[in-house]
Amino acid sequence: xxxxxxxxxxxxxxxxxxxxxxxxxxxxxxxxxxxxxxxxxxxxxxxxxxxxxxxxxxxxxxxxxxxxxxxxxxxxxxxxxxxxxxxxxxxxxxxxxxxxxxxxxxxxxxxxxxxxxxxxxxxxxxxxxxxxxxxxxxxxxxxxxxxxxxxxxxxxxxxxxxxxxxxxxxxxxxxxxxxxxxxxxxxxxxxxxxxxxxxxx
Numbered sequence: 001x002x003x004x005x006x007x008x009x010x011x012x013x014x015x016x017x018x019x020x021x022x023x024x025x026x027x028x029x030x031x032x033x034x035x036x037x038x039x040x041x042x043x044x045x046x047x048x049x050x051x052x053x054x055x056x057x058x059x060x061x062x063x064x065x066x067x068x069x070x071x072x073x074x075x076x077x078x079x080x081x082x083x084x085x086x087x088x089x090x091x092x093x094x095x096x097x098x099x100x101x102x103x104x105x106x107x108x109x110x111x112x113x114x115x116x117x118x119x120x121x122x123x124x125x126x127x128x129x130x131x132x133x134x135x136x137x138x139x140x141x142x143x144x145x146x147x148x149x150x151x152x153x154x155x156x157x158x159x160x161x162x163x164x165x166x167x168x169x170x171x172x173x174x175x176x177x178x179x180x181x182x183x184x185x186x187x188x189x190x191x192x193x194x195x196x197x198x199x200x201x
Contacts, residue, residue: 004091005030011051016042031094039097040108046084046093047113054084054093057114062124063096067154078105078130082117099130109135127152146175 009023009030019042022033034042046054063079076098084093099105109132111117121132122141129150132138140147144164149156159180167174 002028004089008052008089008091008093015045015049015051029092029094031096033096033098036097036100036107039095040110040113043082043095043110043113046095052086053088054086056085056087057082057110057116057120058085058092059083060110060117060120060124062128062130062152064128064152064154076100077102078128080107080121080124080130080132082110104131105129106131106133108133109138111135126150129153 005025005028009025012020012023012030012032016032016034019034019038020032021035022031024031046052060080060082063081064077065073065075065079066077067073078099079096080099082095082097084095086092097107099107105128107130109117109121111121111132112134118135118137119141121135122138124130125132125135125138126140126142127150143151148161151160159178161178162175163178163180164173164175166172
């Protein structure tokens with residue numbers, strides 16, 4: 001562990017204590033997990049307090065853990081994961097917060113702290129259905145206006161529910177139920193020892 005990450009880890013523990021549900025260092029990166037009820041206040045402290053000074057939110061994404069570990073996951077299903085950067089201290093931090101409800105996943109918005117979170121939160125809402133409480137313009141950003149469902153959820157069908165096509169008789173794009181038959185993709189198995197060898201072309 002680098003000295004900077006060790007220092008940050010200790011400062012986080014001293015400042016937030018039991019509010020940190022977990023703290024883990026892997027692959028040279030520090031990740032902390034916080035409860036949804038403590039998420040906004042912790043993020044505000046990470047931005048404003050001199051010991052942390054995380055001026056930049058680099059990324060925010062949604063995660064669906066329902067099939068994590070080949071389906072062995074036992075915890076809450078949906079999480080938002082945020083990557084922060086402190087230019088003042090030249091250090092990065094990952095913060096993970098799980099939504100309390102799997103039926104209607106919701107966590108606080110951090111757009112009032114970092115405006116860069118705006119489109120990231122909209123993307124997580126669109127693709128995973130995670131609502132960000134306090135977001136002023138939480139609407140879809142990648143899928144179409146009439147889209148039903150959230151396509152990055154693990155239980156969303158790969159072929160989707162509807163397809164669209166141009167109808168020349170109506171002179172417009174129309175939606176209809178999916179006509180694609182489910183199929184299984186089987187990888188090609190090469191059995192020849194000399195396959196791809198130019199000498200045996």
